[in-house]
Amino acid sequence: MRNNTFSGPATIFLAFIGIILVTLGMQAISSMIIPLIFSFFGALVFAxxxxxxxxxxxxxxxxxxxxVFFFIxxxxxxxxxxxxxxxxLNQQIPIYQTQLNNYIDGISQQVPSPEDFSISSLIRNITGSLIAVSLEIVTGAINATTAVAIIIITTAFLLLDTLGISAKTIKDAQENYVLLRNIGNFSKGLMDYVVIRTETNLITGAGVGIVLLLGGIEFAIFWAIVIFIFSYIPFIGLFLASIPPVFLALLQYGPxxxxxxxxxxxxxxxxxxxxxFPSLAGKGLELYPSVVFISLVYWAYVLGPAGALISTPLTMAVKxxxxSFEETKxxxxLLGSGKNQEEIEETEKADA
Incomplete structure (x- = not known):
């Protein structure tokens, strides 16, 4: 009798092909699924x-x-x-460009360079690339306003739907289905993560904003908000958000x-x-730091900047x-040293 099960290498190959197809599919419809993902997470957080x-x-x-009103x-x-x-900022860009050109010319006169190599051209190319990236981010932020409206409406409907389900029904379903029980635990973990991450970002943004205000850096409050939002992106978010205020400080006060x-x-x-927030694999995360970084690269590739912003919650959801299934435990x-089911049940009993 022929065995219909696949061998180990064949199973790994098929799984690899499946991941590629799912990745390409999500990337193709990213504009559709991003609002749905944000709405789902929003409903879990606000419930x-x-x-x-x-x-x-x-x-x-x-x-x-x-x-929803306070969210709006x-x-x-x-x-x-x-x-x-x-x-x-758009009104000030010509002034900044003039100041930057003067600054670059001053540097190129003081630093010797070979005849076939121009330091000023190199610096202009680098700064031009940074400005282009900044403009792309700004354009993306403006285009995101329509997605925000969809997210708000969808989140409201999801919250209304959850209220229509009795607590007994939810409890019975969670007892019968491991996935639903794990989603309930995920909701608590996601809430912990969002609260802790938001507190950390608020302290970082407020602290930097106060210093920028005291230093007279232009648009200090705006840069503080950018730092607050971008700090949700692990590892590189703060670096990206710090480029504009550092650039303005360079023009205003020099190196x-x-x-x-x-x-x-x-x-x-x-x-x-x-x-x-002692580490990115701390409370509410239960993910290895290397997994957090790899997931950042993956979700940014699949969903763009929005994927980078919510890469950690998405990976928590995948975990x-x-x-929830014996075959994939x-x-x-491999993604993280999360609590086993016995620890989760003991924690729930202690909370009760």
Missing amino acids: PLVRWLQRKGVPNTVSVGLV LAIIFIGVLTVISIVQ VGALVVIAVILVVNILAENVI VILE GLAM
């Missing part, structure tokens, strides 16, 4: 707050409306400040001013990370799905 309002006697629809207010505040800053801004950003970030262990 505990909605249920808290319910326990305080607030009606279901009103509780969802209040949460926060987005409007950041959006208005961003638009105003971008308009003012010494730029070095001071770099030092302040590094010190504030180190203090915030060590006090609030939860892998943990070994792969989940």
Whole structure:
């Protein structure tokens, strides 16, 4: 009788091909799935707050409306400040370019270079590339406004749908299906991650913003918000967000001013990370640092800047799905040393 099971190498090859096809498929429809992913995560994060309002006697629809309302207010505040800053920044770009050219000419006169090599041309190419990247980021931020509206509406509907399901039904379903139980645990872990990450980013952004204000760096509040948002991107987010204020400090105060801004950003970030968020594989993550970095590269390739922003929660979700099936639990262990099911149940009993 012929055995229909695949050999080890054949299984690995088929799995590899499947990953490639899924990756290419997600990349092709990234503009469609990004709002859905943000909406799903938003519903998971805001659901505990909605249920808290319910326990305080607030009606279901009103509780969802209040949460969505404050969510919209926060987005409007950041959006208005961003638009105003971008308009003012565009007006200042010709001035910055003139200052930069003068600065580069001064450097090229002081530093000798071979006849077939121009330091000023090299610096202009580098700065031109940085400006192009900055403009691309700005364009992406402006184009994201339509996606934000879809995210808000979809999140509201998801929250309303979850309120229509009784707690008993959810409990019974979680007892019968491991995946649903793990999604519930993932929701708690995601909430912990978002809260801790937000506190860390807030301290970093506020600390850097205060120093930039005291130093007279232009658009200091806007750069503080950019640092706050970009710090959700592991490892490289703070570096990308620090380029514009360091560049302005260089134009305003020279190399010494730029070095001071770099030092302040590094010190504030180190203090915030060590006090609030000791490591990227800390509470609520349960992922190896190497996995966090690889997932950043992968999701940025698949979904673009939005994928980089939510690369860690996406990898946490993949780990939860892998943990829900006996055949893939070994792969989940490769992503991180998460709690086993017995530890999770003991934690839930202790919380109860």
